[in-house]
Amino acid sequence: MRRNIDMENFSYTETQDKFRNEILNGLKENPKHLLSKYFYDKKGDLLFQQIMKMPEYYLTDCELEIFTEKTADLANAINAFDEPFDLIELGAGDATKSSFLLDFLVKQNADFTYMPIDISGNIIEVLEDRLALKIPDLHIVGLNGEYFEMLDKVNEISSKRKVILFLGSNIGNMEVEEAYHFCSELRQKLNPGDILLIGFDLKKNPHTILQAYNDKTGITAAFNLNLLTRINEGLNADFDVNTFQHYQTYDPLTGACRSYLISLKDQMVTIENEKIQFKENEAVYMEISQKYSLDEINVMAAKNGFEPLREISDSKKWFIDAIWEVV
Ligand SMILES: C[S@@+](CC[C@H](N)C(=O)[O-])C[C@H]1O[C@@H](n2cnc3c(N)ncnc32)[C@H](O)[C@@H]1O
Structure with a gap:
């Protein structure tokens, strides 16, 4: 039976001023730098989709293999069938990989709401349109904005158990120290028993x-x-x-x-x-x-209030999705 898709977009209030200030501040520093979160406008979203299809960019293939061939493992690892939950994806992009898990969970009658968070308003619209066609019974609430601001909004509208997806090695787009800080701040917004499923690209050749x-x-x-x-x-x-x-x-x-x-x-x-x-x-x-080693990943979990439960890897062992529980 087809259920209506409930879509609600929160508007991204931090505007032009923040973009201007962050760009100019970065270019006035020595060395100059720009923030990669601003890569993703309409053209940037399309270019990133092309990157994901490049033969050299193994990351997507590795994680796609996990999401297509180990979908049931992922569903069990996040305790998808115990109680209703919110499945919140940070930096969802076009959900190339997570859509396989979403489809599986809907077919298995898991009781959840999918909440993709992305700073790119364009990609949230694309995502909602695509998923409405691909998984019509999915209950989706798109959130356009920065990770933690949108997570605060989720906390305002729902008190269900949370399962956070942070895929594609987005954590890799932070300096190590910044990644620690990110995990610690994320932990503060979650409750014991909540789950983080987080992608890491491993050190390799x-x-x-x-x-x-x-x-x-x-x-x-x-x-x-x-x-x-x-x-x-x-x-x-x-x-x-x-x-x-x-x-x-x-x-x-x-x-x-x-x-x-x-x-x-x-x-x-x-x-x-x-x-x-x-x-x-x-x-x-x-x-x-x-890029990280498995030991470095487990230390990051433990030092930031998470217990690493298990990791699921691709057949080459180049990439892992780690499952951490909030303790
Ligand atoms: C490298 S892409 C990965 C997309 C997807 N997770 C995947 O694995 O294919 C990063 C995505 O995160 C979003 N993003 C980057 N920084 C963000 C931030 N601070 N808050 C919210 N979204 C962000 C970008 O707009 C982009 O869609």
Whole structure:
């Protein structure tokens, strides 16, 4: 039987001012940096979907394998059939992987509401349209905004047990210290018995990792450069995108894979009424994709108020979805 889909979007109130301030502050610092959460406008969402389909970008295939071939394991690991719960996905994107779990849970009559949270309003709309077609009986409440602000909204509207999905190695887009802080803050918003299902990309052959972020077709480069276009359009700036070049590094000792945009010449860029000077070969730090060992992951859980229950990996053992319980 088809149930009506209840969709409610909360609007993202932090606007232009925050975008402007965070972009300008980052570009005034030394070294310059930009925030990767701003990669995801309409064009950025599409480019990220292309990245996920690239043969070099093994992360999606690995996690997709887990979600398609170990769906029942995942459902059992999150105790999906015990009592009603809210399934909250942080940075849901287009839910490529989680949709398999959602479909399974609906078919098995689990009693849950799916609440995708994403800073990209565009992707929340795309997601709701897609899931309405793919899983018509899914009860979905889309939340457009930043992770913790939207989690606070969830806490206001529901007191059910929470299962949090944080997939795709989104945690890897934080410095290690920041990831610890994130887990600790997340823990404060949850209750004992709540579950976190969190994806980690494991340390592996450094060439495999570097290639995943350095594709020859230039899609990753276009994804990074698109943020300059977004700044041009949103903040009336005059970046010449052709004078910046994508540069990727991986350090096998620390597990940090970092992307930069390199200015190819001395140049001045105007953003609204501010002028920012770039030197030839100056790097703008864009994003980290941190890789972890299993031991490092378990320590992160324990130090932040979670008990690691188990981890589910792909057949190559390149990626894991770890299941942590709030203690
Ligand atoms: C790398 S994509 C991963 C998407 C999906 N989780 C997956 O595994 O395919 C990151 C997603 O998180 C969202 N995002 C990034 N930072 C965010 C933040 N601070 N608050 C809410 N969403 C965020 C982006 O808009 C994007 O859709």
